[in-house]
Amino acid sequence: MVRFVHPARQDITLAGILAALADPARLMIVKSLIRQNECMNCTEAGPCNMAKSTLSNHFRVLREAGLIHTTKQGVEHRNAVREADINARFPGLLKSILKHADE
Amino acid sequence: MVRFVHPARQDITLAGILAALADPARLMIVKSLIRQNECMNCTEAGPCNMAKSTLSNHFRVLREAGLIHTTKQGVEHRNAVREADINARFPGLLKSILKHADE
DNA sequence: TCAATAGTTCAATATTTCCGAACTACTGAA
DNA sequence: TTCAGTAGTTCGGAAATATTGAACTATTGA
Numbered sequence: 001m002v003r004f005v006h007p008a009r010q011d012i013t014l015a016g017i018l019a020a021l022a023d024p025a026r027l028m029i030v031k032s033l034i035r036q037n038e039c040m041n042c043t044e045a046g047p048c049n050m051a052k053s054t055l056s057n058h059f060r061v062l063r064e065a066g067l068i069h070t071t072k073q074g075v076e077h078r079n080a081v082r083e084a085d086i087n088a089r090f091p092g093l094l095k096s097i098l099k100h101a102d103e
Numbered sequence: 104m105v106r107f108v109h110p111a112r113q114d115i116t117l118a119g120i121l122a123a124l125a126d127p128a129r130l131m132i133v134k135s136l137i138r139q140n141e142c143m144n145c146t147e148a149g150p151c152n153m154a155k156s157t158l159s160n161h162f163r164v165l166r167e168a169g170l171i172h173t174t175k176q177g178v179e180h181r182n183a184v185r186e187a188d189i190n191a192r193f194p195g196l197l198k199s200i201l202k203h204a205d206e
Numbered sequence: 207t208c209a210a211t212a213g214t215t216c217a218a219t220a221t222t223t224c225c226g227a228a229c230t231a232c233t234g235a236a
Numbered sequence: 237t238t239c240a241g242t243a244g245t246t247c248g249g250a251a252a253t254a255t256t257g258a259a260c261t262a263t264t265g266a
Contacts, residue, residue: 014203015127022125024118043212051256056213075212075263096199100117146243154225159244178232178243 012066012082012089020065021097025050026058030067031101033081041076115169115185115192123168124200128153129161133170134204136184144179 021027025047032045043055059079062068067086068079086094124130128150135148146158162182165171170189171182189197 014200015125015130018121018125018130018200022118022121027118027121041212052213053215053257054255056215057254060214072213072262075210077213090203092199093203096195097117097121100193100196144243155244156226156246157224159246160223163245175231175244178241180244 012086014090014093016065017067017086017090017093020062020067023058023061025055026062027101029058029062029079030081031098033068033079034083034098040079045079115189117193117196119168120170120189120193120196123164123170126161126164128158129165130204132161132165132182133184134201136171136182137186137201143182148182 021030028047029045033040036045043052047055059068059070059077062079063070066082069082070077070079072078081094083094124133131150132148136143139148146155150158162171162173162180165182166173169185172185173180173182175181184197186197
């Protein structure tokens with residue numbers, strides 16, 4: 001069974017995106033998700049040396065900023081970046097930020 | 104007499120820029136400085152309903168992130184966005200973020 | 207039913223941010 | 237020179253936020 005963990009967020013804001021990506025751990029998570037180009041569960045997408053409650057909180061922030069959406073498949077959560085939605089709202093922004101995220 | 108308040112920051116990082124611009128007050132300051140296309144002192148560039156110690160702190164963060172540079176002219180500080188330096192380090196980033204900052 | 211896995215929630219602690227008060231630095235006027 | 241006014245910084249405590257371990261829920265497979 002696949003279902004959404006949270007309803008899709010209505011408004012994606014610039015401040016929300018910047019605040020979400022300003023944290024190195026969250027930027028790393030989004031980078032991982034984009035690079036893999038597919039869904040990943042929370043543990044494999046996030047930094048390993050971090051309490052799982054902290055990791056869970058970072059994913060919540062990313063969800064609430066509208067950057068990712070999460071579906072629950074069995075025991076794990078599958079996360080994916082909402083690239084289409086973000087690009088529709090802020091054309092070029094995500095690409096422009098992530099372009100520099102590996103240096 | 105004109106002199107630099109702080110030495111130019113060596114490294115401008117993506118995380119630093121995002122963290123600096125993630126704060127609405129600081130984003131607003133950078134927006135003002137870019138729009139005016141000239142130097143402004145701290146009071147006129149920042150939000151008015153804010154303690155001056157808080158405002159001073161925001162300018163410090165912007166300086167330390169390498170986003171602005173500050174010169175002291177007489178009794179006031181003149182601030183300007185380091186557009187050339189930022190564009191050299193992260194081409195297109197600043198423009199891409201500020202493009203969406205007025206919506 | 208039970209153990210294992212993935213993630214959330216909660217309460218305590220650690221860290222960061224905000225603000226008022228006191229301070230420094232500069233200017234222009236008396 | 238003194239003195240008042242302006243612009244900004246620094247500092248200490250209060251308010252807000254982030255991090256964590258422990259306890260919890262939900263799902264799966266044995």
